[in-house]
Amino acid sequence: MRLSALSLSLAAIAISLSACQTLTPEERRAADERRCLSYGFRRATDAFATCLQRIDLDRRADARAFRAQADENFDDFTRPIYYPRYYRR
Numbered sequence: 001m002r003l004s005a006l007s008l009s010l011a012a013i014a015i016s017l018s019a020c021q022t023l024t025p026e027e028r029r030a031a032d033e034r035r036c037l038s039y040g041f042r043r044a045t046d047a048f049a050t051c052l053q054r055i056d057l058d059r060r061a062d063a064r065a066f067r068a069q070a071d072e073n074f075d076d077f078t079r080p081i082y083y084p085r086y087y088r089r
Contacts, residue, residue, distance in 0.1 A: 032056070 036051035
């Protein structure tokens with residue numbers, strides 16, 4: 001009983017903390033703009049737009065790599081597994 005209550009409370013904490021990390025597209029754009037501004041780019045320039053584009057492309061490449069790794073890990077579980085049967089006499 002004590003272990004299940006502890007595991008349920010830990011699961012609830014983990015779920016609530018994971019929900020806090022989600023960024024809206026507007027927040028993500030603002031963070032990207034701050035990042036490019038910290039690099040020294042000025043707004044409304046081609047270099048600033050290129051910086052934003054590269055950040056977005058980096059994010060998409062990371063997401064593709066994560067999905068590819070997740071797919072590779074999932075493939076291990078989709079293969080049939082052979083368990084020999086042992087008969088008693």
